[in-house]
Amino acid sequence: MASRALKRAGITPELCEQLKRHKIESCKDLLTHTAFEVMYAAGLSYQKTLEMMETVSRVIAPPLTTALELWKCHPDSCFSTSIPALDKVLRGGLPCGTITEVTGPSGCGKTQLCLMLSVVTTIPKELGGWDRSVIYIDTESAFSAERLVEIAQNRFPDYFSSKENVLRMAGRVHIFREMTCEDVLRRLEKLEEIIISSRSGLIILDSVASVVRKEFDTTLPGNLMHRSNLLGQEATTLKYLAHQFNIPVVLTNQITTHIGHQGSGSGIVTAALGNTWSHCVNTRFIVQYVNGLKRQLLVAKSPVASFAVLNYTIQKGGIYVFGNDGEEKFYEGTDPSLQAIRVRTAINLNTT
Template identity: 70%
Template sequence: MASKKLIRAGVSLELCERLKRHHVESCKDLLSLTPLEVMWMVGLNYQEALLLLKSVSGRIAPLMTTALELWRRNAELYFSTSLPAVDKLLRGGLLCGTITEVTGPSGCGKSQLCMMLSVLATLPKSMGGLDKAVIYIDTESAFSAERLVEIARNRFPEYFSSKERLLQMAGRVHLFRELTCQDVLNRLEKLEENIISNRAGLVILDSVASVIRKEFDISLPGNLWNRNIMLGQEASTLKYLAHGFHIPVVLTNQITTHMRHRGSAPSGEKDSEIVTAALGNTWSHAVTTRLIVQYADRHQKQIVIAKSPMAPFAVLNYTIQKEGICLSGGDNQHTLCEGTDPSLQPIRVQTEFDDNLTQSSLSADWSLL
């Protein structure tokens, strides 16, 4: 909260401009000053400087609430995914004010889900949307405006029957392509202003792992430490934005191979490799909700709720159609028996169910976009 811009802490625009000349822009910057320094910078008397510091301090102090108040505000706590069975398990949808991670192998529809959520966020509240804009940070050049429009047309054909509404929806999805770790961090640090100026209600980072894994070879000395520092900065900023604006933040993650040592494998099996979420156990604790998308068979994929503060450990089958993610089997789901640790949950990839499955056999599948 200390990173909040002064204008959002009730400081007048005139005082903000005066302080900005001295490189004081956030609440943290101001509260690190003495009353005498504030007097000199903005031309206030001693009592006015004290009052300013006290006011800003009070604005960023964590507010006390009760479980009863949260319960009464239940409808405002969630962002619907438009997938009834997923929303039911998550007690309403994606939890606002927190980070939701979607991880899984390439081709399972992570970016498809992000584009679908982008469409949903722009919808009127009467249709389950947020009636807000979207900040979409693309690090893999996976975003497709054509696919965004196709999802909108096919998922909500009546609402998006007019070209005007389609153009309005597309104009509310603000895309930033950042291809290095420093670019991503710089963008996140500026995101507060972007959210305010664009009236954004959803932030998407697709993906958090892409640039990190390219730039940090953790086999080299010191790189693991530096990578974790970078990830910590990104997680801290995203958590602040989610909490400060009470909006859902969605990010995608990649997969990696993890060696499961003897004794940790079921029934005392020999050492074996499993595919699991990338970026390690520390990063796993930074996200509130983790959804795993994986292969079920040649035709279907699965959403696994691997980590959630309120949902059971569950799996649902889905396919990817012109309208985006479509669940199979209605509200049916079952809990998984193996691997309750979200940081080491095994993830199914193509070769596990059909060694002959090739990329060309899925060429017509929208999941490859």
């Protein structure tokens, strides 16, 4: 909340402009200065300065609340994925105000899921959507407008039989291609105003690992710490935006090999970015291969759901669960950051 712009804390536009000249733009900027420094920058009396700082402090202070109030005040606490079996496991869908991560090997449908969720966000509420726009940050140039439209027309054929509805949907998905860590962080810090102006109901970052793994060689001294600090800043900003606007944030992550103990040379494939990052996300899905056509989605971490496994395929309309639809299956494992992930092998490629 400290990252909130001053103009959203009840400060007049004129005073915001005055403070901006002294590089004081957010609530955090203001409260990290002394009263005398702010008085000089704002051109106010000492008493007026104290009153302004007290007002800002009250705005960003976490309010005291109860579980009953949260239950009553947030009827839209879940975002439907349009996958009934997954929504059932998650007790309604993706939890709003939190971060959901989708991790797994290439080709398992991480971006397909993001495109599908983008479509769902834009459709009318009577069809299970939110009738809002999407902020889609693409760090791998993986976004495909053609695939977005194909998913829309095949998943909701009646609604998207109208060209006008297709154009309206496509116009509400706002794409930002950011190819460096600095660009991603800068974009995240500017999202607050974009969310308000575009009535965004979903933030997607595809993928969070791509840019940091390219820029940080963690075998070099100090790089691991710098990478952790950067990821921490990104997570903090995204958590603030999710909480402030009560919307879901969806990230995709890559995989890495976790080497076994005592230098055995053996290892398992796990989610990238390490154990510390795994604690930054509220919900983690793992997608993995079963064979050439079938895949699995594991609910590896969730504040509301038990560990569960759903089998799915990728079709023209996106992701479809098959088999025991909605029936929860459980697997062993306690640490989602070290949960082994199945990858495509030569055997899997030849399996039908």
